[in-house]
Amino acid sequence: MITLNIFLVLVIYQCALSDGSKLNLSTEPCDVSDIECISKATQVFLDNTYQGIPEYNIKKLDPITIPSLEKSIEKINLNVRYNNLKVTGFKNQKISHFTLVRDTKAVNFKTKVNFTAEGELVIELPKSSKIYTGEVTIEASAEGGAAYSYSVKTDDKGVEHYEAGPETISCEIFGEPTLSVSSTLEDALKLDSDFKKIFTEYGKQLTEGRKQTACRIVETVYAVSVHNIRAAARILPKSAYFKNV
Template identity: 35%
Template sequence: MSVKVLPILCASVLISLVRGDSLLTPCRTDDVDCLTKTTSQFLSNTCKGIPEYDIRAIDPLHISSTDYKVPDGSGLIFHFKNLEVTGLKDQTFSDFKMDTKKQDVVLTTNANINVVGDVTMERGKKSKTFSGTFSLSGSVAGTATYNYSFNVDDKGVKHYIVGPEEITCQALGENVLTIAPELQQALDADPEIKVIREQNKDRIRMLRNESLCHITRKAYVTLIHNLRAAAKLLPTTDFLIGV
């Protein structure tokens, strides 16, 4: 997209937001086709971010740093920095469950995620560390669970209030990991790493999945933030019908 086109796109989205007529397509909770369409519509209209309404860019999405400590007692920690995540704008609707009595929602989308950035692998405080750049891509299913309530603004318009979210992730199929040549060389030259690789091939595959899901969970926080921001702006009738 050219630099000249982007301001025009943002301006049209801002107008749509104020009018509330094209950011979303109102759907019934059991209308899968409509929910699929409105998910795509929302992501397309907001993927570059709209700062005026506290809607953040999601594609690319930048994560300055995040650490993943492997929960197996090994002491292995991945320190990720300067991450750029792409693919979120093209995610697809998978499932939606809404309990109007408990006022909670379970929303699942599928995405093909690609991550590039820096990583430092640490195995215990006294162990060696290995650092370099990497890319990791794969398909994931991200699920956000949150409760909701309602608020009526000073103009008498009813809005959703989106509560705190809990995000889970499942890797779908194989992923692809590429690391910088200098990092690869350092790993290949370390005898301890060589033994770990030979003895734990399945575990290494799982570590790639777990790392991808850890980053995906961080990214999905921004998705729900944008939904929360849109809910503050738009009436409930712009989201769902018959609720």
């Protein structure tokens, strides 16, 4: 599972871009129990960085393109691949839970997001050597989270920075993701007796597979979020994060 080092998201709480070329502190640090303050500062960071800042090695987050996601289910003679998924919505992800225990240096963090992914869907039936392709749109609501420990490191200039330990990641999909395909692909699948048999016998598994795909999208995009958070964390000192840690 793709790692999600949310601890370094602390940096997003108190930083914003003033002119596109510098990272400046925009507000006073939040109290670790002030979720409203943390949420507002998080949105400020996302608003100012989602398009990417190359000079700070901050990558574009929204929209983001996932080149390929694949899933093979040999038991039911089905291979599924999503190509060039353009994902939007992550610039508006919201903090849903945050705790930091100073005695044990433990953090638990979650965000909620509504996202859309658009691209190409390739469905292959290996036994009958059939391949179908068409446009696909996926819409889902999700919550991603991480639990981890942290430490404090001092750089070569004597400035303290937070550093996170290994993470335990979670991803939950709310409700059923919506998957829509182009009319040409839909019509072709309706006429294929092999696919109709698969859908009739394994419809529940295919529906569950949508949730798995949605979580893989969440995990993939969060990996970019983590990269951006790490990039920003190299700039800002420990003192920028919280006023009572």
